[in-house]
Amino acid sequence: MTVSAKSEYACIAxxxxxARYEADQPARLREITEAQGIPQPFLVQIMAQLKAAGLVQSTRGSTGGYRLAQAPDRITLADIFQVIEGSGDQAESNLQRPTxxxxxxxxVWGKICQERTKILEDVTLASLATRVAEQPDEMFYI
Incomplete structure (x- = not known):
């Protein structure tokens, strides 16, 4: 399965x-780019799309930033993919004359798309944030 960089960055953001939801503190774009290595131009576009779709909220000002519009256990990867990629449930032939x-x-392509959607609908941001929090920090020594 190929996932676009934009979709992957959206999920990571x-x-x-x-991860910051319980603290109820908005995250600035700069903080997200530094923490996750997402290029800022991509992140600006992504956050605008997610905001327009109602998945995130933004607050202006010195204490402003972005936060989830709903609890992380109510947002799935399918919600994010829908915003960034649109409906991915169609499987069409690229051939001029379908044999x-x-x-x-x-x-078969249609079945794959349906299974992909089912999996994405089952994975919430809360479950992913928990998985990330349980991973040990890696130390690199020179």
């Missing part, structure tokens, strides 16, 4: 916001 073999393959 949302996991960062989920029976191409139609059979298209049925």
């Amino acid at each position: 949302m996991i960062e916001l989920a 029976p073999a191409a139609q059979a393959l298209c049925g």
Whole structure:
């Protein structure tokens, strides 16, 4: 499965916001880019899309930033993918003349898309933030 950089960055940014949800402190773009290594131009576009979709809220000012619009256990990866990629449930043939073999393959592609959607709907930001918090910090020594 190929995931676009924009979708992956969106998920990572949302996991960062989920980790900060209980503290009820907004995260500045700079903090997210530094913590997660997301290029700022990408992050600006991503946060604008997520805000327009109602997944994040923003606050202006010196204490402003972004926060989740809902609890992390109510936001799934499917919600994020829907905003960034649109509906990914369609599987279409790229062939000019669909043959029976191409139609059979298209049925398989459709099943794959359905399973992908089911998996994305089952994974919440809360579960991912918990998984991240349980991972030990890696130390690099020179």
